[in-house]
Amino acid sequence: MVEEIHQMLHQLDTESVEVHEIEQQGTPPEEAESLDTTEVVSGPTDEAETEDMNKSPAERDPESGVEADSAPKQYQPHQYIIQAETPVGPDYVVRAVEGSAYFDVIADYSLVHDVAEFYDEDGLEAVSIADLEDDHPLFMELPQEILARAEAEGEEEMIARLCTGIEALDNLNEEIKGEIIYQLTEIFTTAPVKYVVESTRQNGKGGIKGFEVFYRIFPYEDGFGLKDLNEVVERVRMATQRGKIFLKYSFQLDVDFGAETGGSSIQANPPKQSTRWGNPLNNVTKGSLHRPESEID
Known part of the structure; x- marks a missing residue:
């Protein structure tokens, strides 16, 4: 269709x-719930196996390619x-x-880009992505890593415009x-x-x-x-x-x-x-x- x-x-x-x-991506909620409630038939047989069971997949098998700190999708x-x-x-x-x-x-429709164009170039203040708080509303508009990459590529004016625009809307x-x-x-x-x-x-x-x-x-x-x-x-x-x-x-x-x-x-x-x-x-x-x-x- x-x-x-x-x-x-x-x-x-x-x-x-x-x-x-x-x-x-990830596991459907009904399947995840089923896995959570599955009865455990047998537990670890000794202390060493208990310790191994508490490890992540990457820690149990370093060559598996799974990152140790990766969270379920x-x-x-x-x-x-x-x-x-x-x-x-x-x-x-x-x-x-x-x-x-x-x-x-x-x-x-998002106001952010249109509001960002409202400001004169000479009135914009420089913005450093590293100095912004993790919960800054700009990161709701674009991921932090994308903004950091844009900053490294010399897009300071674009970032300043977006930051000024989103803060203006945030303070409505x-x-x-x-x-x-x-x-x-x-x-x-x-x-x-x-x-x-x-x-x-x-x-x-x-x-x-x-x-x-x-x-x-x-x-x-x-x-x-x-x-x-x-x-x-x-x-x-x-x-x-x-x-x-x-x-x-x-x-x-x-x-x-x-x-x-x-x-x-x-x-x-x-x-x-x-x-x-x-x-x-x-x-x-x-x-x-x-x-x-x-x-x-």
Whole structure:
């Protein structure tokens, strides 16, 4: 069925469609639970065997190639990701998990890169990856090792922009944050689609950095066809576009309607009250991340 959906997407308004297979990783939860509860028939026979049983696989067999400190991989089922790029409007993916009766059509938007471009180059402060705390919100956006590699390759300005942008979003006023979440909820439940508002912090207590929108299709059902697929794809894309335009308006970021709206199929139509807070980024411009607005030049 993955191949059938792949071919259908080529018939929609797409520039490219690619299929990526992701192999299963880790042990399924039900199998892991079964292993945990398996009755032990016989234990070690002597002290030496007891000591050996307590060792890791690498310690018991140094030539096995298993690292001594390697942790069990988190379970991830076998799945296919069909990535679709479009000429205008949001790109999207279709995710098919082995054994599921449905596929997910998914699109998302992150504010971080757009907010990062908000700052003037001469106002950015240098950032050292090594000096950032392990729980810094920048590491929620990109892995620490990738950022360290970029830093070594001379991408200091890019890192400074990303760090300034993510910190600005992390310090978002709680009242404004609450109102933005409320407005996004109105947008997505009206669509209607399922959605997740993404936080700058893993515990969800940070600011807003973007969202993910998704909806299910059931391709194995009798009568499922191109029209059904297109309806869900456009529903997800239109909801994503409305949310994206709303967030850009909220933070007074540039909106290129010619490149982003896609004509009549995707309408921007941002909520009328989306700019009533002024610009939430004004108190963190020109590298003045934690200074009061009155102190900014």
